[in-house]
Amino acid sequence: MKILMAAAENDALPRGKVGGIGDVVRDIPIALGKIDQEVDVVIPGYGSFSKLEGAQHVTSLEVTFGGQQEKIDIFKVALKPSAENSSKNVTQWVIEHPLFAIGGEGKIYCDDPSNRPFASDASKFALFSAAVAKAVISDVFGKIDVLHLHDWHTAMVSVLRAFDPEYQQLKTIKTVFTIHNIALQGIRPFDGDESSLKAWFPYLAFDYSKINDPRYHDCYNPMRAGITLSDKVHAVSPTYAKEILLPSNIEEGHFGGEGLEHDLRYAAETGRLHGILNGCEYPDSAVAPLKLKALLKLCAKEVIKWLGDKPLVDQAHLIAATRLEQIANIKHKKQPLVLTSVGRITDQKVRLFQEVMSNGKTALEHLLTILADDGVFILLGSGDKKLEEFLAKIAVNNSNFIFLKGYSEALSINMYNSGDLFLMPSSFEPCGISQMLAMRAGQPCLAHSVGGLSDTITHNVNGFTFNGDTPQQQAENMLSCFHSVLALKQHSPTEWATISDNALKSRYLWRDVAHDYIKHLYSH
Structure with a gap:
């Protein structure tokens, strides 16, 4: 089976991690590779990872974004083999575009002002998602059996798969969406801002009821889109998969589904939601404790x-x-x-x-x-x-x-x-x-x-x-x-x-x- 994982972070690459996503995207491909699955991992290059020793330019593609054609460059990254990253079945990719380095070279996330939350990141990851979709239909990665999207950053792939005529062949590929943290949803307006769904994809005809935010009706919610439009939904522990089915009351300390509990309940009722605990690496030799x-x-x-x-x-x-x-x-x-x-x-x-x-x-x-x-x-x-x-x-x-x-x-x-x-x-x-x-x-x-x-x-x-x-x-x-x-x-x-x-x-x-x-x- 050939699996393509798309994510914002990947700790297999130096300085490719901010949080837990980076750990998962580093480790689970190797574990899958060791049981004879073929895994390709792709993240944005952030103006940095394409310059790593062992990065090789494979191809350039044109992607429709923001009402024009944007050139994206795709690199394959060969890691120096080690006991931690060794698996002949795992291939690392990065995609480059100037927008991906908008926060500075190598910076994964931007700090946007509170009146425009997620604005820079949402635009960056919307283009990245379009680039991933274009690379898949252009056969850059070869035949893909499973497309595995990690958190809101890559959820736009599921939107393009569902509604964009250019990417209809993605519907033949099983799509999985992993929720690493439902509290971060990447919400942006549908229109009226340069960082909005209609600014990115002005031609796109979509089903509003599948991707709108249930609390802010004039906004697009990537996390919700990933949940409603993917074939399977995965939460990163069994207990968390149950907790997110409940409504949130932050003042009382109940975080729940953060407004998406109805969609998650439906996913659970239809057998689409699964809670699978993340793993941990256990090295053969331990570090001696210090006094x-x-x-x-x-x-x-x-x-x-x-x-x-x-x-x-x-x-x-x-x-x-x-x-x-x-x-x-x-x-x-x-x-x-x-x-x-x-x-x-x-x-x-x-x-x-x-x-x-x-x-x-x-x-x-x-x-x-x-x-x-x-x-x-x-x-x-x-x-x-x-x-x-x-x-x-x-x-x-x-x-x-x-x-x-x-x-x-x-x-x-x-x-x-x-x-x-x-x-x-x-x-x-x-x-x-x-x-x-x-x-x-x-x-x-x-x-x-x-x-x-x-x-x-x-x-x-x-x-x-x-x-x-x-x-x-x-x-x-x-x-x-x-x-x-x-x-x-x-x-x-x-x-x-x-x-x-x-x-x-x-x-x-x-x-x-x-x-x-x-x-x-x-x-x-």
């Missing part, structure tokens, strides 16, 4: 590097450098508990930390009070500026909290491998990879029992979970759970060792995911 002083030294080295990379001093980096030096000089009576957290700083990830408790202090401040002198909490990540400021402010006033504002692959690996307890209190989590990376190193997680976190962590077996009907309850239960976990670590070392060992032995294999893809998504 706290060595981990702090590595953190300090990274912070100094960040400070040197910027013309202006970042306050968060200065706070982290000061705190690292202070903690390194403390002589602890016993081995401190090392709490870790790695991830993008978004509302989804840290909202519960911000929840204000009855005494006016935030849940994070309460957690650090419970931790006291028994340990240190190291949080690595960057993202939303206001949330970064919130974490930096907490770091100023709490000597047991280090906020490392940025990202470092080496640092993240050592945090996964050297921590005692990984915190993941996400408000929602379609699948999650961080918890799997921590668990494979034997670090149990304390997590909100939602989405893929619920599917990978069993309370008091291989980790610890909490829930609650409102953000307030969730925050209270998180703190109560942490209090119990701390007591368990201090007073029941044998039970703690068993839970850590169970986390280490937990397996979520891409090989199993690949078999499920074939059975539930690709087979007719």
Whole structure:
């Protein structure tokens, strides 16, 4: 079987990842290739990937877009073989056009103003989708059996397949749409903006009822289009596939289907929706854990590097450098508990930390009070500026909290491998990879029992979970759970060792995911 995957990210290419899509698009093709499936992966070149060593220009095509013909260039990228990427059945492609580098060379996503959300990205990915459709009907990839579209960025392919006479032969190819995060839908106006459906494809006659946004009726919703127009719909964990069938009430902490629950229920009722958990790679050799002083030294080295990379001093980096030096000089009576957290700083990830408790202090401040002198909490990540400021402010006033504002692959690996307890209190989590990376190193997680976190962590077996009907309850239960976990670590070392060992032995294999893809998504 020949599968073409189209996505915005692909971590098989250097710097081709922003979030979880990049991990999936890197790993699942290899797993499919190892069971004799042929997989081609295509993403935009972003003005960068076509310049990689091993990139070869294959062809140029003309694509109708914005009322004119646009020239797109298609490259095949040969990766240097390694144990991680080796599969003779996987081929990497990138498509180039100046619009794909609109945010800057190599930048995958743009930061558009709040009054025009997704504008630059939506135009960029609409052209990319048209380019993919044109490349398929032009036989660039050879005969395709399955067209697998990842998230809203590639959903326009399903629209062109359904409504554009030029691309009608795409209807003979089974099309699968994966929902990585239903909260991001890429909504744009139908008309009246240079980033709108009619600006991109002025000639297109479409069925409004299949692709309009149910809340903003004058807007096109790519995520909805992918759901309604694809043959199969895939959510990235079984629990998330159930959660998105429910209505959302953000104030009460229920994220649900974000307005698309009716379409998703119909997809479930007609046997088109499947929840399949993402997998994780399990290397043969593990990274040795670092003692706290060595981990702090590595953190300090990274912070100094960040400070040197910027013309202006970042306050968060200065706070982290000061705190690292202070903690390194403390002589602890016993081995401190090392709490870790790695991830993008978004509302989804840290909202519960911000929840204000009855005494006016935030849940994070309460957690650090419970931790006291028994340990240190190291949080690595960057993202939303206001949330970064919130974490930096907490770091100023709490000597047991280090906020490392940025990202470092080496640092993240050592945090996964050297921590005692990984915190993941996400408000929602379609699948999650961080918890799997921590668990494979034997670090149990304390997590909100939602989405893929619920599917990978069993309370008091291989980790610890909490829930609650409102953000307030969730925050209270998180703190109560942490209090119990701390007591368990201090007073029941044998039970703690068993839970850590169970986390280490937990397996979520891409090989199993690949078999499920074939059975539930690709087979007719």
